[in-house]
Amino acid sequence: MSARQNTTLGVWLMIAVTFVFAMQDGISRHLAGEYNVFMVVMIRYWFFASFVIVLASRMAGGLKNAARSGATKMQIFRGALLSLEIFVAIMSFVLLGLVEAHAVFATYPLLIAALSGPVLGEKVGWRRWVAIGIGFVGVLVILEPGFGVFRPEALMSVLAAFMFALYGLLTRYVARYDSAAVSFFWTGVTGAVVTTAVGVWFWEPMSAGDWGWMGLLCITSASSHFLLIKAYEVAEANAIQPFAYLQLVFASVIGITIFGETLRPNVAVGAAIVVCAGLFTLWRARIAAQRG
Template sequence: MTALMPIKSKNIQGIAFMLIGVFLMSSMDAVGKFLVQADYSVIQILAIRGMFNLTILLGWMVTHGGFGSVKTKQYKGHGLRIIFGLLAPLLFFMSLKHLPLAEATVIFFVSPFIMTALSVPIFKEKVGPHRWGAIFVGFAGVLIVMQPTSGLLELEAFMVLGASLSYCAIMLIGRWLGTTESTFTIIFYMTLGTATITGFASIFVWQPIPLEDVGLIAAMAVLSLTGNICLIKSFRVGEVGVITPFEYTGLFWAVTLGYLVFAEIPAAHVWTGVAVIGASGLYLVYRENRLKR
């Protein structure tokens, strides 16, 4: 019994980190949607956010070993991760200009199913018929939200799908890089690359921005970095099978923030999609826990 107590304690910590991290990332999405709807270029938003993030990371690096702490030989891996690290937020925030926050978040939650499917050819992992079934049901939930047969299918929905695919690539490449690189090194190079690219690109779309909106972008940077740190710590502290279900609280926050900030009320088909995706995702976690036992 006493041997189980440290595990339970770590799992509680992992759950707490996951809940906080998901809330912070959902809040960042809400701030991003507010700025995009204010007609700021997504490139400009990402450039300013990247500069804030890079400044924070550089400050941390100076006090923790200098440039020696980010030495690497995996330039191709980091380069690929930078490309997808740029595409994921670019496509997602562009979609938020017209797509409700809850709807975009629900579609984005196809990523766990994509990563599970891609783990077969990339990492040679075995996915049984139960998990393949959950993957197909999860995709069905996304199709319910997108309504491809209604004639109302929007370009923004495909942007979210592109963002989700890019996010999957970020995670899978990060998993591969994690065998030789530290977490800080992986985050540093993606931040450096995306901040540099968007910084140059923003020259062509730059427009004056009030100080209070610069403050909102700075808040996005803090929410992003803090949220990512919490998510990374949650997976390091707790058991994956225990903490993963709490990632779906992001759907709750998307609906809540969408209503409170933008007065968005999800349609009936979105609620149906939430139920289908949530159920299939939780079943994936259930199968993983059962197989481990």
């Protein structure tokens, strides 16, 4: 298969990933609006961890090889961080809505660029710093602080974006020591332990219909990660990463059509600023990588 064919397939896989992620977020918003968010995330992680363990057991070396890490403590911290980020993100969907929560969450590539220096020791040029600054102007446009409509719960989306950006950087850090399969294993298992330690105290009965939605959430959670791994297998990350912003579009459509949310003008303008700034930082990162 040619490089062009690989990139094309990678793009389509990334589009599929963003659509499945958006569906996952919509289902999470529904379930967390009816039941305790800790329980919802715990059940989701039970399925995810089971999927990861089955996948690892069928690979060469089995579970022992999948669990062998050169950065075990960092893998545990990284997995715990992601599980806590999911708690925060889903609560922001419930309190703020999918449209506004995703508009703010779209800043995570900018945060990755900003934090790549102190966390990974990477050099960030002045052009990317300018883009990062412009992106956060977009966040201010979305949140409208000082105009009488700012809601403190909007900061949950900012926190979720920060946590996910740090998780992304730590994923790149542990990649220096471990394979993607090892990181995937620790993500699922650590997350299951953390969410169970919290969620088991918040168990409540769930209707038969919502168990169906819970099952679909579990399936989308596992399939989205599988598709994402495949996307990065067939194409370079910097070629397909810009298409990750389609999750904002898909999630907004779900929020408006299913949950009756509205797209306020300031949110649309702010999100456009954030996305343009993010795309610019990705482009500059690609140029820097090619020069390196």
